[in-house]
Amino acid sequence: MADIKSGPNPLFLREEDLRQGIEMLFYAYRDFTAEPDAMLARIGLGRAHHRVVYFVGRYPSITVTELLSILQITKQSLSRVLSDLVEQEYIAQRPGTKDRRQRLLTLTDKGIELERSLSDAQRARIAQAYRAAGAAAVEGFRTVMLGIIDAEDRAKFPPPGKR
Amino acid sequence: MADIKSGPNPLFLREEDLRQGIEMLFYAYRDFTAEPDAMLARIGLGRAHHRVVYFVGRYPSITVTELLSILQITKQSLSRVLSDLVEQEYIAQRPGTKDRRQRLLTLTDKGIELERSLSDAQRARIAQAYRAAGAAAVEGFRTVMLGIIDAEDRAKFPPPGKR
DNA sequence: GAAATAAGTCAACATGGCTGACATAAAATC
DNA sequence: GATTTTATGTCAGCCATGTTGACTTATTTC
Structure with missing residues (x-):
């Protein structure tokens, strides 16, 4: 491997620390997604399907709008993967009771099984690291990660006392 | 937002901790890439270009093979973005001296400037979180992240004493 | 009754992965 | 010295997943 550029930077260590932070995120995300991606490929699905199955499992009866705000993609992009998952009966839809325009999303038993098998590899990786x-x-780790995440979403991670 | 499913799981806290770990990675990566992505879009480049510029900046004179092993993509995928960057003179190639088959990659001044402007947002985010x-x-944070990263790449992050 | 909202659809396009096949130059090996 | 391996590049086509824009339907809110 080529040498790391050092250069006459008085803040070298600090620069280097920040670079390492950037890279750790890159490598961690790369390795973290590799296993589920391989499993998904075998059944003809992709990472986008995993994300949807994951968050529907996380928030049963989530609405489409809520899901869109988490994923930060367009509804047309979501539509494609969501239709696949509904057609293949991983996810069930039912109208909201208070607001009947909504389609509340839940995992079917088949969906629960898929979610579990996909996320198990990730859970195992985190568990081992923890x-x-x-x-x-x-x-x-939690503190720094929260600092990296946009403030709007930090409330999703209540401190231990509140859990 | 829909309620979080709890259920009668004796390991609830632990399950929940692992789920939070998974999600923090998702949100952190999502937010971490959003700013550079927006900048890249303005100049007609994508996230893949950023990754290449980043690692060429990180490891000046890196070879194509080394870059492929970091990015873990095929040479055909790399080729597309690398050609763009060479054509637009962000990256320069020169033959290796010991092995003349190699094309050693370095950033041009224009490339250094691009890399800096893209990664500055990310560095600022990390710096603020730290x-x-x-x-x-x-x-x-470092310890847990290293545990998540595949063992093969952990050597890229020497402990403070060795830095 | 009109306007806003939740959800969905169709069409077209861009990015960035992938496989497979093949080419060239240089280095390493027998 | 001939052969094989390695580093790199290229062409062609495919797929997943993101985008924008335009438009529809049902329902709720004002």
């Missing part, structure tokens, strides 16, 4: 790192490191 | 979290949390 176990190896210890509770204090995990708290540090 | 500052807010404090040194101990940053060490925890």
Whole structure:
């Protein structure tokens, strides 16, 4: 591998720390998605399907609008993968009771099974990393990750006391 | 937003912790890439170009093979974005001295400027998160992130003593 | 009754992955 | 020295997943 450029930068260590932060996110995300991607490919689905199945499992009876605001994609993009998942009976839709325009989304048993098998690899990876790192490191990890995430979404991760 | 499913799981907290870990990675990566993506769109480039410019900046004189092993994509995929970057003079190629089959890649001045402007937003995001979290949390963050990254790539992140 | 909202649809396009087949130059090996 | 391997590049086509724009339907809100 080529050498890392150092250069006469007085803030070298700091620059280097930030670069490492950027890269850790890149490598972690790359490795984190590799296993589910391989499983999905075998059944003709993609990462986008995983994201939908994941968040419908996470928030049963979520509406389409809520899902769109989490995924931050257009409804046309969502529509494609969501239709696949409904057709193949991973996800069921039913009208909202208060607002009948809504289509509340839930996983079917088949969907629950899919979600579990996909996310198990990811859960195992996190669990192993948490176990190896210890509770204090995990708290540090959470704190930094929250700082990276846009403020609007931080409320999704309540501190331990509130969990 | 729909309620979070709890259920009668004796390991509830742990399950929930793992789910939060999964989601923090999703949200962090989503928000982390949003700003550079917007800048790239304005000049007709994409996220793939950013990755190449980033790693060529990180490892000046990197070879194509080394870059492929980092990005974990095919050479055909890399070729497309790399050709764009060479044509538009963000990246320069020169033959290796020991092995003249190699094309060593370096950023031009224009490439350095592009890389800087793209990564600045990301560096600022990391810097702010690190500052807010404090040194101990940053060490925890690093430890957990390394645990998530495949073992083969952990050597890219030497501990502070060795930096 | 009119306007806004939730959801969906159709069409066209861009990006960035992929496979397969093949080409060239240089290095390494027998 | 001939053969094989390696580093790189190229052409062609496919697929997944994002985009914009235009338009529809049902329902709720004003």
